[in-house]
Amino acid sequence: MNNAIYGIHHVTAITSDPQRNIDFYVNNLGLRFVKLTVNQDDPSSYHLYYGDELGRPGTILTFFHWPDAPKGHRGTSEVFATSFLIPKSSIHYWINRFTSKQIKFRGPYKRFDNEEVITFYDPDGLELELVAHKSAEDKDIHVWKEGPIPTEQAIRGFYSVTLSEEGYERTASVLIDELGFIPTHQDGSRFRYEIPSKESVSQKEDIGGANIVDVLCLPYIQQAIIGIGSVHHVAYRTPSDKQQKTLRHNIVRAGLNATPVIDRFYFHSVYFREPGGVLFEIATNPPGFTVDETAEDLGTHLVLPPWLEPIRRDLVEVLPPVRSPKKDEITK
Ligand code: ZN
Numbered sequence: 001m002n003n004a005i006y007g008i009h010h011v012t013a014i015t016s017d018p019q020r021n022i023d024f025y026v027n028n029l030g031l032r033f034v035k036l037t038v039n040q041d042d043p044s045s046y047h048l049y050y051g052d053e054l055g056r057p058g059t060i061l062t063f064f065h066w067p068d069a070p071k072g073h074r075g076t077s078e079v080f081a082t083s084f085l086i087p088k089s090s091i092h093y094w095i096n097r098f099t100s101k102q103i104k105f106r107g108p109y110k111r112f113d114n115e116e117v118i119t120f121y122d123p124d125g126l127e128l129e130l131v132a133h134k135s136a137e138d139k140d141i142h143v144w145k146e147g148p149i150p151t152e153q154a155i156r157g158f159y160s161v162t163l164s165e166e167g168y169e170r171t172a173s174v175l176i177d178e179l180g181f182i183p184t185h186q187d188g189s190r191f192r193y194e195i196p197s198k199e200s201v202s203q204k205e206d207i208g209g210a211n212i213v214d215v216l217c218l219p220y221i222q223q224a225i226i227g228i229g230s231v232h233h234v235a236y237r238t239p240s241d242k243q244q245k246t247l248r249h250n251i252v253r254a255g256l257n258a259t260p261v262i263d264r265f266y267f268h269s270v271y272f273r274e275p276g277g278v279l280f281e282i283a284t285n286p287p288g289f290t291v292d293e294t295a296e297d298l299g300t301h302l303v304l305p306p307w308l309e310p311i312r313r314d315l316v317e318v319l320p321p322v323r324s325p326k327k328d329e330i331t332k
Pocket of ligand 1: 010012235281
């Protein structure tokens with residue numbers, strides 16, 4: 001059994017409008033804006049990061065700002081929904097909040113035995129869920145305390161992602177054999193896989209949780225077109241470069257086409273496409289977002305990896321100005 005994956009590291013989606021994106025995730029959902037930087041493969045566009053107070057792996061939602069991308073079309077071979085964990089007692093708080101802010105939602109409805117789910121969409125049409133589950137109760141210590149949501153009600157990082165697939169078997173075998181998930185539940189066309197909790201690990205080493213992948217089997221719909229309002233990829237977290245190397249070795253041995261390790265500055269990444277067509281990434285927990293900003297300053301300035309600093313002035317010229325939610329000023 002592979003023991004090197006601890007759960008979800010981050011989810012990366014595509015937005016058409018960086019300011020509207022910042023306003024939605026910070027002001028409406030209460031996530032911390034932890035990093036304003038550029039897409040390393042396309043530095044003339046932003047890469048926006050949100051998370052808990054430090055953007056710990058397991059809480060990180062990121063966006064590529066690609067205004068010219070096609071509009072995403074939902075279907076198979078994509079991350080169909082991204083789910084955040086909330087306390088069970090906060091359901092009515094969130095329903096009231098969405099109602100007062102005119103955010104459309106469905107639910108709450110039950111999933112499996114012990115979850116209540118609210119489905120909603122961001123301004124680009126990205127499908128999100130709040131999942132109320134008892135595992136939220138002891139997970140309030142890393143919540144961003146300066147946000148607009150009281151700590152008792154705030155989002156506690158990710159709960160799960162849901163993949164849509166034409167068939168579940170080949171995706172399941174990668175989740176189980178290469179990433180260490182185990183099948184735990186099935187309800188109709190929804191198949192659930194979880195990373196067993198690693199009891200001996202300290203909160204400092206890994207926040208725990210965010211360890212569920214659901215596979216929705218949707219054999220009769222078309223393949224998704226990834227674009228604005230779609231998830232681009234989901235990353236799973238591993239604690240060290242050494243464990244990442246072993247995972248990569250095993251993924252390649254299984255016949256999947258993995259990239260070399262790429263230095264993303266805040267973590268190290270390996271990408272591969274699972275057999276159902278969803279882009280997966282293996283990302284290391286270290287070094288994290290305080291590698292180039294203090295914890296206090298996270299998300300308040302445009303930061304660039306060292307190799308892009310020489311062209312900062314050129315980049316600032318082509319990037320649209322955005323306001324930091326914290327200081328209400330132009331960040332560049
Ligand atoms: Zn990524």
